Amino acid sequence: xxxxxxxxxxxxxxxxxxxxxxxxxxxxxxxxxxxxxxxxxxxxxxxxxxxxxxxxxxxxxxxxxxxxxxxxxxxxxxxxxxxxxxxxxxxxxxxxxxxxxxxxxxxxxxxxxxxxxxxxxxxxxxxxxxxxxxxxxxxxx
Amino acid sequence: xxxxxxxxxxxxxxxxxxxxxxxxxxxxxxxxxxxxxxxxxxxxxxxxxxxxxxxxxxxxxxxxxxxxxxxxxxxxxxxxxxxxxxxxxxxxxxxxxxxxxxxxxxxxxxxxxxxxxxxxxxxxxxxxxxxxxxxxxxxxxxxxxxxxxxxxxxxxxxxxxxxxxxxxxxxxxxxxxxxxxxxxxxxxxxxxxxxxxxxxxxxxxxxxxxxxxxxxxxxxxxxxxxxxxxxxxxxxxxxxxxxxxxxxxxxxxxxxxxxxxxxxxxxxxxxxxxxxxxxxxxxxxxxxxxxxxxxxxxxxxxxxxxxxxxxxxxxxxxxxxxxxxxxxxxxxxxxxxxxxxxxxxxxxxxxxxxxxxxxxxxxxxxxxxxxxxxxxxxxxxxxxxxxxxxxxxxxxxxxxxxxxxxxxxxxxxxxxxxxxxxxxxxxxxxxxxxx
Ligand SMILES: [Zn+2]
Numbered sequence: 001x002x003x004x005x006x007x008x009x010x011x012x013x014x015x016x017x018x019x020x021x022x023x024x025x026x027x028x029x030x031x032x033x034x035x036x037x038x039x040x041x042x043x044x045x046x047x048x049x050x051x052x053x054x055x056x057x058x059x060x061x062x063x064x065x066x067x068x069x070x071x072x073x074x075x076x077x078x079x080x081x082x083x084x085x086x087x088x089x090x091x092x093x094x095x096x097x098x099x100x101x102x103x104x105x106x107x108x109x110x111x112x113x114x115x116x117x118x119x120x121x122x123x124x125x126x127x128x129x130x131x132x133x134x135x136x137x138x139x140x141x
Numbered sequence: 142x143x144x145x146x147x148x149x150x151x152x153x154x155x156x157x158x159x160x161x162x163x164x165x166x167x168x169x170x171x172x173x174x175x176x177x178x179x180x181x182x183x184x185x186x187x188x189x190x191x192x193x194x195x196x197x198x199x200x201x202x203x204x205x206x207x208x209x210x211x212x213x214x215x216x217x218x219x220x221x222x223x224x225x226x227x228x229x230x231x232x233x234x235x236x237x238x239x240x241x242x243x244x245x246x247x248x249x250x251x252x253x254x255x256x257x258x259x260x261x262x263x264x265x266x267x268x269x270x271x272x273x274x275x276x277x278x279x280x281x282x283x284x285x286x287x288x289x290x291x292x293x294x295x296x297x298x299x300x301x302x303x304x305x306x307x308x309x310x311x312x313x314x315x316x317x318x319x320x321x322x323x324x325x326x327x328x329x330x331x332x333x334x335x336x337x338x339x340x341x342x343x344x345x346x347x348x349x350x351x352x353x354x355x356x357x358x359x360x361x362x363x364x365x366x367x368x369x370x371x372x373x374x375x376x377x378x379x380x381x382x383x384x385x386x387x388x389x390x391x392x393x394x395x396x397x398x399x400x401x402x403x404x405x406x407x408x409x410x411x412x413x414x415x416x417x418x419x420x421x422x423x424x425x426x427x428x429x430x431x432x433x434x435x436x437x438x439x440x441x442x443x444x445x446x447x448x449x450x451x452x453x454x455x456x457x458x459x460x461x462x463x464x465x466x467x468x469x470x471x472x473x474x475x476x477x478x479x480x481x482x483x484x485x486x487x488x489x490x491x492x493x494x495x496x497x498x499x500x501x502x503x504x505x506x507x508x509x510x511x512x513x514x515x516x517x518x519x520x521x522x523x524x525x526x527x528x529x530x531x532x533x534x535x536x537x538x539x540x541x542x543x544x545x546x547x548x549x550x551x552x553x554x555x556x557x558x559x560x561x562x563x564x565x566x567x568x569x570x571x572x573x574x575x576x
Contacts, residue, residue: 042550046523065553067519067523069523099524
């Protein structure tokens with residue numbers, strides 16, 4: 001289902017990522033998944049946390065450039081070809097993926113997808129019986 | 142309206158004649174009354190007899206800010222202390238300030254100059270002017286104050302600070318004009334909008350803004366926010382406070398009161414005057430000053446002069462917008478770049494904060510030109526593509542004004558220094574051997 005992802009703009013300076021982790025840790029916020037996109041001078045940290053609203057607030061008060069973004073989180077079996085079939089579903093409906101990241105554990109894998117068209121993306125996945133993960137379930141990981 | 146039509150609309154020929162007579166007189170004064178000036182002239186091999194017309198001014202040596210500091214406080218006085226009736230001082234950013242002494246006649250010239258300014262802004266004896274420049278050693282407050290009295294207007298000598306009171310007084314006393322720095326005007330505009338007073342209850346129509354450089358973008362912003370017409374008033378402590386120059390209703394340059402303050406534009410490297418209309422460093426000679434005359438004072442400000450008669454009817458020479466200071470000008474890959482140009486671009490873009498930092502370096506014999514900018518809250522994206530597109534957009538906008546493509550570096554919010562005063566915005570890492 002649709003979950004709130006925290007997007008943090010980071011300069012490419014040593015320790016900035018650690019600063020974020022530290023601030024969230026001290027605020028008692030758990031990180032479930034994250035990825036970093038970067039180029040030569042800045043990076044964008046995308047992170048799924050246990051309490052997005054609170055995380056937004058503490059990072060803002062520490063002068064970070066941070067925003068909340070809607071993403072889809074789904075569960076897929078950890079088997080060859082399962083990701084491909086999911087991507088096909090979206091492609092058929094002309095939903096493009098801005099970016100995605102995944103983390104697997106044992107039998108399953110959780111995939112975070114940022115589609116260009118949110119509603120169409122969710123609809124397509126639901127119709128194809130893909131297991132979507134609700135925010136509450138995800139944060140409890 | 143023109144305060145002194147005889148002078149302000151004088152033919153160029155007559156003006157030059159008047160300037161020549163006055164130059165001769167002031168050169169004689171400093172030569173006979175001021176040791177440092179006399180020494181400097183003797184070293185340059187020039188005596189008062191060599192000055193016969195305004196064209197001979199180029200024979201005279203320059204005076205710099207350093208000369209004023211070296212002769213602190215009264216070494217450059219050309220009148221005895223018994224004739225000095227007032228002192229002013231500029232806030233030196235480092236060490237001692239620069240002190241000037243004025244005689245009674247100097248004050249009269251200042252009032253006359255100020256009256257020309259206010260009249261050009263459409264103000265007269267029926268109008269109330271709120272002077273929110275600081276009163277004190279700074280020339281702004283007392284300078285504007287005397288100008289209002291001279292035209293017979295009503296002056297509210299409120300000085301700077303206490304914004305809530307400023308708004309109440311402006312409202313209750315029906316000020317038609319506000320005299321202050323453009324940055325304070327912007328601050329006041331925001332406070333006024335939140336004050337709860339309806340705009341239509343104010344009589345405010347005119348802004349008399351100076352004492353710091355401001356951009357055309359700032360003017361539009363102030364005019365829009367305050368619902369007034371904003372005029373530039375130009376002055377500098379060393380030459381005279383506000384009143385050295387003013388904008389007329391045409392707002393196509395700042396008219397200079399050149400019968401008292403003679404302007405030249407020189408090449409800052411060679412000291413040679415540039416062709417009329419060309420850019421260079423502005424230099425002033427005070428033609429009538431008694432207390433502390435300035436002979437060819439180098440302002441370090443970069444601008445150009447316009448000698449054509451103005452549509453307002455005045456023949457007084459006009460000065461173009463000050464592009465920046467010589468000290469600020471960067472030559473990057475042979476292109477002249479001013480931080481003020483970058484500012485004017487950044488200020489009009491809604492995606493970035495009006496703060497920036499320029500770093501220039503030389504790598505493999507090529508100049509690098511990097512500008513750090515802060516993205517405004519709400520314009521950060523989780524998508525890399527959008528952020529890179531924004532970088533390109535800022536670079537493109539700056540290139541279209543400066544003529545050189547900068548390397549834009551997006552930085553985190555409030556990373557760049559914020560300050561009320563002067564902010565350091567440039568780091569030039571190149572080492573010039575010929576400096
Ligand atoms: Zn004019």
